[in-house]
Amino acid sequence: MSNRQRVLSGVQPTGDLHLGNYLGAIRNWVEGQNQYDNFFCVVDLHAITVPYNPATLAADTYKVAALYLACGIDLNYSSIFIQSHVSAHSELTWLLNCITPLNWLQDMVQYKEKAIKQGENVSVGLLDYPVLMSSDILLYQADKVPVGEDQKQHIELTRDIVNSFNHKFAKPNQPVLKLPEPLIRKEGARVMSLTDGTKKMSKSDPSDLSRINLLDSPDEIAKKIKRCKTDPVRGLEFDNPERPESNNLLNLYMLLSGKTKQEVAVECQDMGWGTFKPLLTETTINALKPIQEKYKAVTEEKGYLESVLREGKQKAEAIANQTLLQVKAAMGYSAPL
Numbered sequence: 001m002s003n004r005q006r007v008l009s010g011v012q013p014t015g016d017l018h019l020g021n022y023l024g025a026i027r028n029w030v031e032g033q034n035q036y037d038n039f040f041c042v043v044d045l046h047a048i049t050v051p052y053n054p055a056t057l058a059a060d061t062y063k064v065a066a067l068y069l070a071c072g073i074d075l076n077y078s079s080i081f082i083q084s085h086v087s088a089h090s091e092l093t094w095l096l097n098c099i100t101p102l103n104w105l106q107d108m109v110q111y112k113e114k115a116i117k118q119g120e121n122v123s124v125g126l127l128d129y130p131v132l133m134s135s136d137i138l139l140y141q142a143d144k145v146p147v148g149e150d151q152k153q154h155i156e157l158t159r160d161i162v163n164s165f166n167h168k169f170a171k172p173n174q175p176v177l178k179l180p181e182p183l184i185r186k187e188g189a190r191v192m193s194l195t196d197g198t199k200k201m202s203k204s205d206p207s208d209l210s211r212i213n214l215l216d217s218p219d220e221i222a223k224k225i226k227r228c229k230t231d232p233v234r235g236l237e238f239d240n241p242e243r244p245e246s247n248n249l250l251n252l253y254m255l256l257s258g259k260t261k262q263e264v265a266v267e268c269q270d271m272g273w274g275t276f277k278p279l280l281t282e283t284t285i286n287a288l289k290p291i292q293e294k295y296k297a298v299t300e301e302k303g304y305l306e307s308v309l310r311e312g313k314q315k316a317e318a319i320a321n322q323t324l325l326q327v328k329a330a331m332g333y334s335a336p337l
């Protein structure tokens with residue numbers, strides 16, 4: 001076994017992955033992966049906490065897994081698996097549910113936001129989402145969890161659950177569960193919607209024009225950037241709270257071009273939107289091209305993705321089942337016969 005610290009993260013198969021998921025999460029997984037022992041899962045159990053289509057769930061799940069590979073997840077450092085294939089995730093969730101106070105979950109911002117959107121049909125699963133996420137992380141005794149800014153509160157809750165669990169069930173100085181830390185990069189941590197620079201880019205936004213999906217064609221990218229919200233001011237600038245769209249689009253340009261903030265600020269300070277938009281379009285198309293080519297190759301190789309996921313499941317299960325046994329023993333359950 002390696003001595004490297006362990007990383008766990010995932011994305012829900014709730015729609016097409018977009019630049020927010022890539023720049024806020026997956027790109028950071030890729031860049032840091034050779035320093036860690038990584039587990040990346042497609043969190044399909046999370047995907048059913050909001051209304052979903054059973055007819056496309058399996059295909060959507062495979063698509064996300066293929067995109068992990070397309071974005072550069074390297075199997076020499078990382079395992080990729082599907083959450084629902086490792087049943088320990090559900091079982092640990094039940095055990096942790098029973099030590100998690102209800103009001104901790106009712107305070108979660110994501111729950112409140114999504115509950116408002118769903119009106120009358122809010123499921124217990126939506127409320128319980130952060131406990132399932134805690135189980136995902138804790139089963140692997142993960143040291144680090146690379147996520148976008150929106151998930152920080154859930155990691156804090158995970159830490160509270162760890163402290164509560166170890167306090168109740170572990171012997172002094174022999175913690176059963178490891179305290180994980182969020183890994184949030186400042187750049188890309190919160191990519192905003194193309195149609196409203198004050199709202200985060202999201203798979204579940206009803207308007208596809210609000211986001212650039214990783215598999216969008218050059219024409220779609222051009223159309224979305226052409227129609228994206230701007231302001232009447234000439235010259236673009238970062239960090240002006242009165243100009244959220246300018247800040248967001250400059251950040252996208254910076255991250256996708258690989259230029260520094262200073263370089264971009266100087267290059268675009270006198271630019272009008274009519275010059276900037278084609279520049280951003282070309283940069284985005286070029287940045288996504290290698291991902292799209294790799295995606296095509298991964299999905300065209302018959303049986304390849306299945307073999308990656310099978311191997312990932314085996315590696316994940318070996319660790320997850322061990323942690324589950326330790327948790328159950330600490331909680332007073334008899335050993336399985």
Ligand code: AQP
Nearest residue numbers: 012014020021024025147148189190191201202203204
């Ligand atoms: N706009 C964003 N900017 C930066 N990071 C983001 N992430 C999501 N949106 C942005 C990060 O992507 C990872 C996977 O997210 P998820 O699928 O688990 O759920 P989410 O955070 O709720 O993402 P979406 O796109 O908004 O999905 P829906 O609409 O289904 O809820 C996480 O690390 C997240 O931080």
